[in-house]
Amino acid sequence: MKMKALLKSILFTIAIFTLTTMEAQTDTIKSLDNKQKAIVRIAAVTAKGDLIKLKEELNTGLDTGLTINQIKESIVHLYAYCGFPRSIRGLQTFMTVLDDRKAKGITDVVGVEASPIKEESSKYERGKAILEKLTGAKQDGPKTGYSAFAPEIDTFLKEHLFADIFERDVLTYAERELVTISVIASIGDAEPMLQSHLNICLNVGLTPSQLKDFVGEIKAATGNKEAKAAQKVLEEVLKTRFKK
Secondary structure (H helix, E strand, O other): OHHHHHHHHHHHHHHHHHHHHHHHHHHHOOOOOHHHHHHHHHHHHHHHOOHHHHHHHHHHHHHOOOOHHHHHHHHHHOHHHHOHHHHHHHHHHHHHHHHHHHHOOOOOOOOOOOOOOOOOOOHHHHHHHHHHHHHOOOOOOOOOHHHHHOHHHHHHHHHHHHHHHOOOOOOOHHHHHHHHHHHHHHHOOOHHHHHHHHHHHHHOOOOHHHHHHHHHHHHHHHOHHHHHHHHHHHHHHHHHHOOO
């Protein structure tokens, strides 16, 4: 009887281990869904200023089920990485697309608005807390690099980017990071920042397979040059992150 009980226990343990392994493997090969792909392409072509292609991607994004507010939030978010001119032109293009669709009798879902911020701590502290969640690293050490050279930009980043913008819950952290890496990859020559945000992508739940999909979407949206540069940085990130 004891032998049977022991055997059952062993078989149960093996079954749990097998299921856990299968779940992990499934997560590893998880692909970007159509909405996520649309977010990548919308951000990429907006950053490039390709407004003709943006109209196409905006229509595709709406057709895949992205809400008006999700797309609007994506275009607003990217101004922090490629500037107001690109963001505003993107929003103006989106307004035109919505008017055209309405004229054709298409009713698009507006979606939820951002929830009110009830947190009473300072924006700097809120932004610092969000940055710690994203990076998985404490932000209490002495300032270094550009933050030490220009402390005001550290304040702007924490108070505005990571509090005012990232705190808005219209998009998830993962969706915001997809917007971010799409813009950085598309404008080019910002490899250290792309490396940092690819690591954040992994921290907020995106998988290596999804990030490989991201490179493919960048290639489709902007071209081989940008995709090859992004692929090189991604390979370095994954090699460092998952080295054996």
